[in-house]
Amino acid sequence: MSTKRQKVALVTGASSGIGFATAIEFSKRGYLVFAGARRLESMIKLKEDFGVNIFKLDVSDLQSVQDAKEYIIEETGSDYLDVLYNNAGQSCTFPATDVTDDQIKQCFEVNVFGPMRVVREFIPLLIKAKGVIGFTGSVSGIVPFPFSCTYSATKAAIHQYAAVLRLELKPFDVKVINFITGGVKTDIEDKRSLPETSIYNVPGIQTSFDERRQMAARNNPLPANEYARLVVNDFENASLGGPLNFYRGKMALFLSFVLTFVPRRFVEFALIRKFKLNVVFDYLRNKYNSK
Numbered sequence: 157m158s159t160k161r162q163k164v165a166l167v168t169g170a171s172s173g174i175g176f177a178t179a180i181e182f183s184k185r186g187y188l189v190f191a192g193a194r195r196l197e198s199m200i201k202l203k204e205d206f207g208v209n210i211f212k213l214d215v216s217d218l219q220s221v222q223d224a225k226e227y228i229i230e231e232t233g234s235d236y237l238d239v240l241y242n243n244a245g246q247s248c249t250f251p252a253t254d255v256t257d258d259q260i261k262q263c264f265e266v267n268v269f270g271p272m273r274v275v276r277e278f279i280p281l282l283i284k285a286k287g288v289i290g291f292t293g294s295v296s297g298i299v300p301f302p303f304s305c306t307y308s309a310t311k312a313a314i315h316q317y318a319a320v321l322r323l324e325l326k327p328f329d330v331k332v333i334n335f336i337t338g339g340v341k342t343d344i345e346d347k348r349s350l351p352e353t354s355i356y357n358v359p360g361i362q363t364s365f366d367e368r369r370q371m372a373a374r375n376n377p378l379p380a381n382e383y384a385r386l387v388v389n390d391f392e393n394a395s396l397g398g399p400l401n402f403y404r405g406k407m408a409l410f411l412s413f414v415l416t417f418v419p420r421r422f423v424e425f426a427l428i429r430k431f432k433l434n435v436v437f438d439y440l441r442n443k444y445n446s447k
Contacts, residue, residue: 164237164285166190166228168215168274169244170208171198173342174292177384178241179208185388187239190228215244215270216262221277229281237281239391242271242314243292247346249369252305254354260306267310272317279330286329288394290387291318293336293401295411300424302431303368315401322400331394335387339377339406345369358443360435367431378405 165182169175170191176199179191183206191202192213202208211227214220229235248255248263271291282289296304297311315334322332350357350365367374383404390402403409414423428434 161234161236162186162188163239164188164190164228164232165239165241166192166224166237166278167241167243168192168213168270169292170202170210171195173344173380174337174340174383174387175241175243176202177380178243178387180206181381181384181388182239183208185392188232190224190231192224193244213244215242215274216265218273221273225277225281235281236285236287237278238285238287240274240278240282240287240289241292241387241391242274242290244270245292245344247344248306248310249303249346249348250306250350251303251354251356254351254356255306263306263310264313267307268313268317271314275321279325282330283325283328288331288333288391289318289321289325290333290335290391290394291315293318293334295336295338295405295408298336298415299411300427301368301371302427302433303365319400326396329396331396331398332400333390333394333398334401335390335404336401336408336412337383337405338403338408338411339371340383340404341377341379356436356440358436358439360432360439364432364436371431376406 165187167175167179167189170179171193175193179189179202183189189208191199191208191210193199194212194214196210196212199210203210209231211224213224228237244266246263246266248259250259275289291314293315294311296308297315301308318332318334325332346369350361386404403412428437
């Protein structure tokens with residue numbers, strides 16, 4: 157008589173916030189959970205309190221990803237992976253005119269190339285388990301938030317990657333889902349300052365820049381554990397014919413509706429007001445028109 161196999165889940169970016177909370181939620185539901193992140197010490201509680209297997213993982217490093225695959229196979233004694241949650245991410249809140257090559261590369265390495273790399277390396281295990289692949293997308297991938305060109309571009313890229321991956325993996329019965337995430341109580345805020353040489357360094361910019369960086373924290377974000385509960389439900393209910401995108405977190409569904417049905421000029425007007433950019437834009441318009 158065969159025994160039922162324990163399901164295996166891998167969560168990346170699990171040192172805090174969404175990844176940390178989701179690893180706990182999977183563990184509570186009986187999964188054998190592997191949680192990876194660059195900061196091992198931040199995940200000690202996952203191991204001690206919830207029995208989660210923790211290990212160092214840098215999704216921007218191919219060898220680190222390949223080592224993670226071998227580690228999971230060794231620990232489980234099999235080559236099954238039922239859930240892959242690509243959650244590792246990095247903010248980049250800078251104007252397009254100020255972001256450096258290194259900042260662009262790092263953001264794309266973690267937010268886009270990393271998940272693509274992890275999927276490619278782990279796909280044999282997911283095919284064998286007929287598993288589910290999920291991605292932490294963002295409303296920033298559909299809403300033109302100011303000073304978010306680089307981060308928004310990475311999230312828009314991962315949305316489309318998930319959409320095409322879903323189609324390609326249908327013959328293998330592997331499901332793909334994408335979480336277009338709104339406000340969640342995490343520590344993802346980019347705390348780096350606007351460069352002194354920025355062309356936006358004009359009267360009023362500090363107020364606007366702070367408003368943008370603290371957008372989620374100031375708008376009653378959803379607690380990470382509540383977000384995790386919804387996300388794990390979505391993983392467990394995923395089906396080949398089911399939805400691709402799930403709108404989770406504060407304002408996610410509303411913002412998607414706005415971008416679909418409201419003319420873009422009105423959206424841009426609202427964003428300028430929301431982030432108190434009127435003074436900044438008027439100053440810049442007068443300064444550069446006078447030249």
